[in-house]
Amino acid sequence: MLLACMRDGIYLVLLFAILPGPGGCQQSGARYEATGTVVNLATGEPIKRALVMAGEESVFTGGDGHFKIENLPEGWVMLAAQKPGYFECATRYCEGGGLGHANLMVHSNLTDVVLKLAPESFIEGRITDENGDPVSNLQVSARCEVMSEGTRQFAQSGGATTDENGNYRIEGLWGGKYTVETMARPEFEFGSPGLGGAPFEMYPRLFYPNTPDAGAAQLLDLKPGQTARADFAMKTAPGIKIAGTVGPHFPWVSMVIEDESGEETSMNSQFNPQTGRFLLTVPAGTWTIHFGTNTSEGKAFTASVTVTAGSQNIDNLNVALEPVASVPLKVVGDTGGEEQPPVNVSLVARGKSRRGGFFGGGRFGKFSQNGLEIADVSPGKYSVRVSAPNRCIDSVTSGSLDLTQNDLEILSGSQTAPISVVLRSDCASLEATLPAESRTRLTYVVLVPASRAAGPQFVELSGGTNTMFSSLSPGEYQVYAFTSIDGLEYANPEAMREYSGQQVTLAANQKASVALKVITRGEEQ
Numbered sequence: 200m201l202l203a204c205m206r207d208g209i210y211l212v213l214l215f216a217i218l219p220g221p222g223g224c225q226q227s228g229a230r231y232e233a234t235g236t237v238v239n240l241a242t243g244e245p246i247k248r249a250l251v252m253a254g255e256e257s258v259f260t261g262g263d264g265h266f267k268i269e270n271l272p273e274g275w276v277m278l279a280a281q282k283p284g285y286f287e288c289a290t291r292y293c294e295g296g297g298l299g300h301a302n303l304m305v306h307s308n309l310t311d312v313v314l315k316l317a318p319e320s321f322i323e324g325r326i327t328d329e330n331g332d333p334v335s336n337l338q339v340s341a342r343c344e345v346m347s348e349g350t351r352q353f354a355q356s357g358g359a360t361t362d363e364n365g366n367y368r369i370e371g372l373w374g375g376k377y378t379v380e381t382m383a384r385p386e387f388e389f390g391s392p393g394l395g396g397a398p399f400e401m402y403p404r405l406f407y408p409n410t411p412d413a414g415a416a417q418l419l420d421l422k423p424g425q426t427a428r429a430d431f432a433m434k435t436a437p438g439i440k441i442a443g444t445v446g447p448h449f450p451w452v453s454m455v456i457e458d459e460s461g462e463e464t465s466m467n468s469q470f471n472p473q474t475g476r477f478l479l480t481v482p483a484g485t486w487t488i489h490f491g492t493n494t495s496e497g498k499a500f501t502a503s504v505t506v507t508a509g510s511q512n513i514d515n516l517n518v519a520l521e522p523v524a525s526v527p528l529k530v531v532g533d534t535g536g537e538e539q540p541p542v543n544v545s546l547v548a549r550g551k552s553r554r555g556g557f558f559g560g561g562r563f564g565k566f567s568q569n570g571l572e573i574a575d576v577s578p579g580k581y582s583v584r585v586s587a588p589n590r591c592i593d594s595v596t597s598g599s600l601d602l603t604q605n606d607l608e609i610l611s612g613s614q615t616a617p618i619s620v621v622l623r624s625d626c627a628s629l630e631a632t633l634p635a636e637s638r639t640r641l642t643y644v645v646l647v648p649a650s651r652a653a654g655p656q657f658v659e660l661s662g663g664t665n666t667m668f669s670s671l672s673p674g675e676y677q678v679y680a681f682t683s684i685d686g687l688e689y690a691n692p693e694a695m696r697e698y699s700g701q702q703v704t705l706a707a708n709q710k711a712s713v714a715l716k717v718i719t720r721g722e723e724q
Contacts, residue, residue, distance in 0.1 A: 231305050232269045235312025236260070237280045240289060240298060241424035246316060249282040271305050278303060278312060285316035289423055290685060291345070291373045318424035322379055323368040324407075326361050326431045333365025334433050337402065338382040338465075343375045344418070349647075349655045349690030353378060376686075378416040379407040379429040382465045383482070386435050399438040403482040404464050405431055413462040438480040439508035443516025445490055448475045449500070452520075455489040456481070477518075483508050490518055491577070499523040499575045503611060524609050526573040527617035532593065532624075540588040544620060546573060546581035549606055573618070578611040583618060585652045591626035591672035595619070595652040603650040627673055627705035630712040631658075632665045633680055637717050643684045644715065647695070649675040655690050676703045680715040687720070 237249040237260050245264020250257060253268045253276050260266045260280075268278070279300035281287065287297030298315040322341050326334045340358040344351060356377065359367040369379075386400040406416035407429040419427040445452050454477065456466050468479035479488070486508065491501040500520040506513055530542050583602045585592055595602040598616035609615055631644045637660070644666050645657045658666045679700035681687065688694035701713045 229273055230269070231271045231273070231308050232267060233271060233276075233278060233303070233305070233309035233312055234265070234267045235278075235310070235314065236264045237266065237282075237299075237314045237316060238264060239285075239424070240315040240317045241422065246280075246282060246285070249280050249285075249314075249316065251278065251280045251314065253278045271309075273305055276303060276305050277301070278314065280314040280316055282316060285318055286373060286423075287316065289317045289374055291343070291375060317374060319370065320372040320374055320421040320423060321368060321370055321426040322372065322377065322419060322421070322429055323366070323426060324379075324429040324431065326365045326367070326381065326433060329432070329434045333361070333363065334402065335361050335363045335365060337361045337365075337367075337384060337433075339367045339369065339379065340382065341369050341372065341377045341379050343373065343377050344686070346684075346686065346688070349645075349657075349688055351686075351688050351691070372421060374421055374423040374425075376418045376420050377427075378413070378418060380413075380416070381405050381431055381433070383467070385438065385467060385480070399440070399480065400435040401438040401467075401480060401482065402433050403436050405433065407431065411458075413458075413460055436482045437510070439483055439510075440478065440480050440512040440514070441486075441488070441506060441508065441516060442476065442478045442512070442514045443518060444475045445470070445477055445502075445518045445520060446475055447520065448472070449492040449494070449520070452477070452490055452492045454479065455491075457487045457489070459485045461487075481508050483510070488518075489577075490520060491523075492520065501577055501611070503578060521612050523575045523577055524613075524615060526576055526607075526609070526615045528571045528573055528620070529617050530571065530620045530622065532590075532622035542590075542620065542622070543586040544573065544618065545584045545586075546576060546607070547584055549580040549582055576609050576615075578609050580606045580608050582651050583607055584654050585620055587620075587622050587670075589670055590622045590624055591670050592650065592652055593621040593623040593672070595621075603652045605651075623672070623707070625673075625707040626669070627671045627707065627709040627711065628667060628669045629671060629676070629678070629703060629705065630665055630667050630710075631678055631680070632712060632714050633660065633663075633717060635664060637680070638662055638664055640682065642717055643681045645679045645681065645684065645687075645689045645700075647677045647679075647689060647700075648672070657684060657689070671705055673705050673707045673709075676705065677701070678703060678713055678715060680717045681720050682717060683720045685720075 237246045239246055247260055247262045247264060249260045251266045253271060256268050256270055258266050258268055277300055287299035303309060326337055328334050338358060338360050341356045342353040343356040345354045357369045357372055359369045361367045381404055383404040384402055403411060405411060406413055408417055409432055421427055450472050452470050454468050456464050458464055466479050466481055470477045487503060487505045489503045493499050501523050502518050502520045504518055528544055583595055585595055596619050597607055633642055642660045643657050646668050647655045653672060660666055677700045679698055698718055701715060703713055705711055
C-alpha cells in the first residue's frame with residue numbers, strides 16, 4: 200500500500216481502548232494514576248501543551264512536559280500523546296508502534312512514563328534565473344521514498360510556491376528520504392502558450408540539484424525536526440507547441456505527460472471540448488502523452504502517443520481514443536462457495552510511472568455480466584498477483600505466457616489473452632525459528648517466493664522465536680530475518696543479494712521448518 204508522507208493541516212487521530220490482558224484479566228474497582236513526560240524525539244526537550252490520553256481520560260502537559268492522569272482502572276491501557284507539528288513516529292513506517300504511545304499493564308501507579316513525539320521536517324530554498332533574479336510563483340514539490348510490498352517508489356509528499364523573492368518552504372514532512380523538483384511553467388504567465396509574435400520561453404522541470412534527469416536527483420535524508428535546503432538556478436528554454444485533435448469528441452479529456460525515462464510531469468495544457476482540439480507546450484525532448492476520459496455510463500477510453508519535440512512546433516496531431524481493455528479471467532480449481540474467501544487477482548503496474556484516475560484503473564478482478572474479468576486496464580506492463588486464502592497457486596498463464604515469471608503487457612487496441620489461474624489445495628507450510636535471544640527485540644521474518652504471482656510476505660515478531668507461513672504454493676523460497684525492514688527492497692532480487700538468507704524448496708503438502716540467523720540493519724549496525 201502506497202501512504203501519504205505528509206500530514207499538512209491534519210492532526211493525528213487515535214482510537215483508544217482498554218485492552219484485555221492475557222487470559223482476560225478481570226478489572227477490580229481500584230483506580231490508579233500514570234505520571235510521565237512527553238519529549239521531543241530529536242532534541243530530548245520536554246514538549247508543553249501536548250495532549251496525553253489514556254482510555255477516557257486526557258490531560259495537557261505542563262511547561263516542563265510533565266503529565267499526570269488519574270482514575271485509571273486495573274488492566275491494559277494505551278497511553279498516547281499528540282500535538283500539532285509533531286508525529287507519533289520517527290518515520291512513516293512506525294515499526295513496532297509509534298514512539299508516542301505505549302500499551303501498559305495497570306496494577307499499581309505508573310511512574311516515569313516517557314512518550315516521544317517526532318517533530319515535522321521541512322525543505323526550503325530559493326529559486327533564481329540565469330541573471331540571479333528571483334523566480335516567483337513557481338511550484339516546487341517533494342516526493343518521499345516509500346516501500347510498497349518491498350518495492351521502492353516515490354510518492355508525492357508536499358509542495359509550495361515561490362514568493363516574490365523566489366523563496367519557498369515545504370512543511371509537514373516525516374523523517375525520510377526525499378527528492379525535490381520544480382514544475383515546468385511559461386516564463387510569462389499570461390496569454391495562450393505559443394501564440395503571438397514573441398518567442399515562447401518556459402522554465403523546464405528540474406530535479407535538485409539542477410538536473411532534468413530524475414535518475415540523477417539527489418536524495419535529501421531528512422531527520423525528524425531537520426530543515427534541508429534545496430536551491431535552484433533556472434534557465435529558460437524554448438517552448439515547443441504540440442497541438443492536435445482528440446476523437447471522438449468527449450466533454451472532457453485529461454492529459455498525463457511522461458518524459459523519456461517514464462517519469463510523470465506537469466505541463467501547461469488546454470483542451471477545447473467543442474472542437475476536440477488540445478494544446479500543450481513542452482521543452483525539447485521526447486514525450487509520451489496519455490489521453491483519457493470516462494463516459495457518463497462509466498466506460499473508459501484512452502490513447503497514448505510518443506512525440507519528439509525539436510525546434511519546430513508540432514501541429515495537427517490526430518489522436519483516436521479507444522475503449523480501455525478488459526482482460527478475461529478464468530479461475531480453475533476454486534472449490535469456493537460462500538465458505539471460502541474469494542480469489543483476488545490484481546494487476547500491479549510496472550515501471551516508474553504510477554498513473555492515477557482512469558489511467559490507473561483495472562487493478563482488481565471483479566464479476567461482470569460477461570463473467571469474471573479485470574476491467575478498465577490501461578495499456579502498459581503489469582505483474583499479476585493472486586491471493587487465494589486457504590488455497591495456493593498451481594499456475595498463472597495468459598496464452599502461452601507464464602505469468603509467475605513474466606510480466607503481462609496490455610497493448611492499445613488489441614485483445615489480451617485470458618488470464619488463467621489454476622489453484623490447488625495440497626499447499627505447503629513453513630515454520631521459521633529464530634535464536635532465543637531474538638525474544639528481547641523486534642524481528643521481521645521475510646518470505647520471498649520465486650513466483651511473481653504470489654508476492655513476498657513478512658511477519659513482525661515481538662517476544663517470539665517462531666512464526667508459521669501457511670497456504671504456500673509448492674516451489675522455491677528465500678527466507679530472511681531482520682532487525683529492521685525500513686527502506687528494504689525485499690521484492691527486488693538485486694537489492695537482496697547482499698543479504699544471506701535460507702533457500703527452501705517446498706513440495707506439495709510438506710510441513711517444513713527453517714532456522715534463521717537475524718541480520719542486523721539500521722541503527723543497530
